[in-house]
Amino acid sequence: MTQYEPVIGLEIHAELQTNSKMFCSCSADYSNAPEPNTFICPVCTGLPGAMPVLNKKAIEQAILVGLSLNCSINEFNTFARKNYFYPDLPKGYQISQYDLPIASKGFLDILDDTESPMRVVVRRVHLEEDTAKLSHEKNYALVDFNRAGVPLLEIVSEPDMRTVEAALSYATKIRAILRYLRVNSGDMEKGVLRFEANVSVRPSGSSELRTRTEIKNLNSFRALTRASAYEIERQIKVYENGGEVVQETLGWDEAHGVTVSQRGKEDAHDYRYFPEPDLPPLQLERTWIDDIKNQLPELPDAKTARFISDFKLTPSEAHLLTSEQTLASYFESIVANSKSSTKTIHSWIAGEFMRYMNDSGLALEEINLPAEKFAQLIDMVTDKTISGNSGKIVLNEMLKSGGGDPQEIVKVKNLAQVSDTGFIQEAIEKILSDNPKEVEQFLAGKETIIQWLMGQVARATKGKADPNVAKELLVKALEERRK
Numbered sequence: 001m002t003q004y005e006p007v008i009g010l011e012i013h014a015e016l017q018t019n020s021k022m023f024c025s026c027s028a029d030y031s032n033a034p035e036p037n038t039f040i041c042p043v044c045t046g047l048p049g050a051m052p053v054l055n056k057k058a059i060e061q062a063i064l065v066g067l068s069l070n071c072s073i074n075e076f077n078t079f080a081r082k083n084y085f086y087p088d089l090p091k092g093y094q095i096s097q098y099d100l101p102i103a104s105k106g107f108l109d110i111l112d113d114t115e116s117p118m119r120v121v122v123r124r125v126h127l128e129e130d131t132a133k134l135s136h137e138k139n140y141a142l143v144d145f146n147r148a149g150v151p152l153l154e155i156v157s158e159p160d161m162r163t164v165e166a167a168l169s170y171a172t173k174i175r176a177i178l179r180y181l182r183v184n185s186g187d188m189e190k191g192v193l194r195f196e197a198n199v200s201v202r203p204s205g206s207s208e209l210r211t212r213t214e215i216k217n218l219n220s221f222r223a224l225t226r227a228s229a230y231e232i233e234r235q236i237k238v239y240e241n242g243g244e245v246v247q248e249t250l251g252w253d254e255a256h257g258v259t260v261s262q263r264g265k266e267d268a269h270d271y272r273y274f275p276e277p278d279l280p281p282l283q284l285e286r287t288w289i290d291d292i293k294n295q296l297p298e299l300p301d302a303k304t305a306r307f308i309s310d311f312k313l314t315p316s317e318a319h320l321l322t323s324e325q326t327l328a329s330y331f332e333s334i335v336a337n338s339k340s341s342t343k344t345i346h347s348w349i350a351g352e353f354m355r356y357m358n359d360s361g362l363a364l365e366e367i368n369l370p371a372e373k374f375a376q377l378i379d380m381v382t383d384k385t386i387s388g389n390s391g392k393i394v395l396n397e398m399l400k401s402g403g404g405d406p407q408e409i410v411k412v413k414n415l416a417q418v419s420d421t422g423f424i425q426e427a428i429e430k431i432l433s434d435n436p437k438e439v440e441q442f443l444a445g446k447e448t449i450i451q452w453l454m455g456q457v458a459r460a461t462k463g464k465a466d467p468n469v470a471k472e473l474l475v476k477a478l479e480e481r482r483k
């Protein structure tokens with residue numbers, strides 16, 4: 001049986017976080033519009049005679065993205081009309097870039113399905129405008145132009161990915177970079193970041209590019225992976241049955257888990273691209289590009305490498321912390337305020353802290369636990385003022401109340417750890433005389449019973465006994481009983 005290899009190329013649409021729209025001064029923050037069709041003007045509703053004017057901030061953000069994806073920035077830019085008729089497109093064309101995109105020929109290094117590094121070539125990054133939003137009602141459709149004309153960036157990869165995991169890894173990393181650059185929130189539920197997967201399959205070992213299908217409007221990582229995996233299987237079956245894959249545009253039916261045909265192949269000539277007559281070519285000054293280059297933040301790869309070398313973390317520990325810029329700087333603030341090791345701090349963040357974030361559904365920005373307080377708490381566990389378990393209780397208390405002084409909480413909850421041997425000794429003696437059967441088992445050689453007895457000690461002392469001291473005393477008390 002023939003083995004098949006998937007070939008995947010991604011097109012990613014990202015709205016830019018500018019104040020105003022791409023070609024007019026209307027607010028681009030349409031999710032905060034009071035009502036549909038309030039953030040509109042003659043330009044973004046396509047009234048005859050209205051003239052577009054370029055948004056400088058959008059160009060700056062596009063350059064930031066291009067540089068971050070290792071692209072060359074094209075100093076000479078032109079805009080083009082991409083013509084098609086649809087009710088969400090008031091002008092009957094979208095202003096886009098065609099033969100001269102703002103950035104091209106870049107790359108992004110990712111980890112594939114076997115965690116090995118691989119390079120995906122970024123073919124081009126170009127500027128365009130978003131469309132209006134349609135809502136389909138029973139017998140009619142409504143159109144809201146608040147989104148029409150919002151700056152949109154399209155990032156197109158070469159068909160370099162060979163597994164669904166690699167495509168996911170590429171998409172995830174693009175999202176992280178856009179968030180690092182603060183040009184896109186990455187909030188896929190709001191539709192500000194959308195994927196299109198181009199998928200084909202070919203016999204393993206072959207280097208031909210076979211006919212592809214394009215799955216549009218994938219609004220989550222889950223949709224991206226499920227739709228691509230489905231399409232790979234579907235195409236393999238077509239070839240296995242002696243058929244041919246037809247080039248077409250597909251949609252993803254999330255509820256039924258299938259791709260559905262939307263329309264047949266469309267080529268560039270179907271869009272009748274021609275130069276936008278209302279916008280002169282855009283010549284970028286080299287010095288401006290260099291200024292923008294100087295504004296680039298430390299990006300995920302560089303940060304990960306620094307975390308590994310400076311903080312002695314493993315690649316996967318570092319990777320977790322640098323997945324979000326805010327998380328990475330939170331970690332760094334805790335490190336700066338704490339005497340505990342970076343490994344210990346990492347495990348508090350990766351463990352109890354992230355569990356709280358997951359359970360509560362809160363984003364880091366919504367949690368207001370100052371790094372100094374978190375550092376203080378971790379240090380209290382490190383210097384054995386409180387046990388690890390009590391530390392978790394205190395942390396959750398601080399997270400719930402949005403701050404609070406860890407020392408105060410320890411006092412109020414009476415959690416301070418006791419290494420006073422008299423107090424622990426007393427508890428142990430009582431436990432041993434209450435549980436003669438277990439003592440006998442221990443004396444008969446069942447050492448594992450110690451775990452159970454330690455549990456009793458923790459319970460009797462309300463978790464305040466220093467476990468090392470308690471264990472030592474417990475073993476001693478048991479050995480005493482041998483005599």
Ligand code: ADP
Nearest residue numbers: 007008009010157158159198199200209210212
């Ligand atoms: P255009 O849309 O201008 O015709 P292409 O068809 O070459 O451009 O590419 C559009 C997207 O499809 C790109 O992301 C590219 O990587 C991807 N792609 C092109 N050919 C294939 C293929 N045979 N299999 C999978 N993806 C492909």
Ligand code: MG
Nearest residue numbers: 011196198214
């Ligand atoms: Mg496309």
Ligand code: ZN
Nearest residue numbers: 024026041044
């Ligand atoms: Zn407008």
